[in-house]
Amino acid sequence: MTPQPKAARRSQTSRQAILNAALDLVGEVGYARLSIEGIAARAGAGKQTIYRWWPSKGAVLFDALMMLTEGEDQEAAELPDTGDLEADLKTVLRATVDELNEPRYSEPMRALAVEILVDPVLAADFTERVDQPMKELKLRRLRKAQEARQLAPEIDLDVAVELIWGPLRSRWLHREGPLTHEYADTIVETVLNGLRG
Amino acid sequence: MTPQPKAARRSQTSRQAILNAALDLVGEVGYARLSIEGIAARAGAGKQTIYRWWPSKGAVLFDALMMLTEGEDQEAAELPDTGDLEADLKTVLRATVDELNEPRYSEPMRALAVEILVDPVLAADFTERVDQPMKELKLRRLRKAQEARQLAPEIDLDVAVELIWGPLRSRWLHREGPLTHEYADTIVETVLNGLRG
């Protein structure tokens, strides 16, 4: 999270220990029973060290999850573009489905997603570091599709993003049904073709 | 919530005072700082009286909100059906938009919606008393549309419900943009016609 003190003297050892402890604990006891006190104890750190650098337990967990995905960001600098929008979207959504079915990451991520609904600071951070960049990628891909006449010209691409990626996120967040490749495919097809068929 | 003890001797005075206190407090301090202790104090009730009849503060707030909407349920026993699916859906979504823009009800409702993501007991209760009945209404209307060839026959109606009502709920829950009548209309049109146009 955005640190108030100058981060120069920050101990990387402590930082790592804290993030690892947070990940371990959230796996063991779940987000609700995760506590800053517990993280500090597990990490062998003072509580103040956590409060100095993070504003909430959600922020710690966020950084911990970001640490896990470090390095992956660069490779996926662009969404796939084979020229076939429908196929490409299915590829992307199926990959997301696979990620979300990985409980090791998915459960803390769900907890974090919920926390974001409730904590504006965390929400801003998430938007800036994750949501916004991802949305740019999506918009870029859709824009090319629109230029290639695979999307109607009057479509608002922001709405398109919501329609394509929203259903998956909703099912995941609300646990409203199983996340399968078939479901991903259905969403893509239906959204592209419309309900009238 | 479904009471465990025989509800015979239950004091309606207390129940009302508790629900009102919960509503007042959630408006004053927000859901995060709402506490059972606070509700009891405000209501002039003992803590035990709350613990006897509700399993969590979320459950109290849920009942409190249900109390507010009592009576409305019957009138809307069916979604409008003028024969024009698109127009009917716009009517329904616009009405929802209006409700969600009422902060007096919307804010506690959001808090409750978030709690539901995290508390399975509450989730089950919500499904049974609100979500399930609402979904039946929606499915019934869509089924008639499908029979009238206004929806493609191969459409899975569960998916259709997600696509039509999901975006609005998502925008609301994630505060991802303004909820307007125009937005409602756009969603309905786009989902019905598909992105390809």
Added chain:
Amino acid sequence: MTPQPKAARRSQTSRQAILNAALDLVGEVGYARLSIEGIAARAGAGKQTIYRWWPSKGAVLFDALMMLTEGEDQEAAELPDTGDLEADLKTVLRATVDELNEPRYSEPMRALAVEILVDPVLAADFTERVDQPMKELKLRRLRKAQEARQLAPEIDLDVAVELIWGPLRSRWLHREGPLTHEYADTIVETVLNGLRG
């Protein structure tokens, strides 16, 4: 200490456990390292239970020491009066010397005496429950001596109390020398006869 809540529902079990824990701990680690947290843990009590009934760790220890001396108070309802003031005072001071040489009680008592110098609430309580009654006893004995012409009529009895009992307390509090029966005798004799002899 003077309790704010109505003491009716107070748990005597907890009270005993807390006072015993305080005594044990002060013996083990000393007053400086005595902590309310530690007392609560040792007593198997919640911290709030201590904070509810006592304003400070000094107050807890005070009550604990008072508990130890309970029952003794009544028997010593009057200082000895054989008619020989000097002998009686020596008896009393020698007894005090013996008490103060008992480290089991003396060490916590010293710590408490120091705390009293610094905490006005504790000081008021000590005055009311210990100091004031003791002083009455002393004054009563001296008044009888003055009536019996064993003390000069112009002597201010408050000053006399200070001169007789002060030196012992000072030596004890400041650890300024050994406390012996001889010392007690010397003080009594010198104060009664004066330095000029």
Added chain:
Amino acid sequence: MTPQPKAARRSQTSRQAILNAALDLVGEVGYARLSIEGIAARAGAGKQTIYRWWPSKGAVLFDALMMLTEGEDQEAAELPDTGDLEADLKTVLRATVDELNEPRYSEPMRALAVEILVDPVLAADFTERVDQPMKELKLRRLRKAQEARQLAPEIDLDVAVELIWGPLRSRWLHREGPLTHEYADTIVETVLNGLRG
């Protein structure tokens, strides 16, 4: 305090700033809330600089108070000796009364006196630098009085010092009554003449 490192490179600027900060703060918040951290911050010094040269906050305050009284020590190299012991003692005790009624110095001094009761290192330092020299002065004066037959020959001069100067210190330390010139006179007279008169 006696510095452990070789004091060669010691910054006098820092020393002054720290002692002044300590005095200021003890006046503003009292001894209990005085902290080394606070002193360092107020002095614009690092905490380490304090820990390097003083073993405790009491030691800092002690040095600070010594700094205030620097220069006075030499002039009073001897207690007054007009040949009239009673008059001389009254002079000395009255002067002490005046000092102790100066709250600017008296309050921190009281705090320090209390700390000395509890901290053996501080106590040793105080004895060496203040108490012992003062006692020598007192003993010297009393010895001359004893030689001049103004004190009985069998009097233990250590006890005499306790009896003469003790009551004043006790009243001051325990806040047991007002400190006045009359009180000083009464003590001197009563102790010299004895309670029997």
Added chain:
DNA sequence: CGGTAACCGAGACGGTACGTCCGGTCTTGAT
């Protein structure tokens, strides 16, 4: 119609965690 059992208010209790303060140690870079 009187007894009794559940309810109710009040709030004490053992706990857990909070967020803060400060102690005493340590590291860094500047003088």
Added chain:
DNA sequence: ATCAAGACCGGACGTACCGTCTCGGTTACCG
């Protein structure tokens, strides 16, 4: 080597609530 600055681990603070547990007082049903 000392200094200002301040991060670090750790212990304790005093507070807020949790969920459980008496305690009397009051209904309201049932024998």
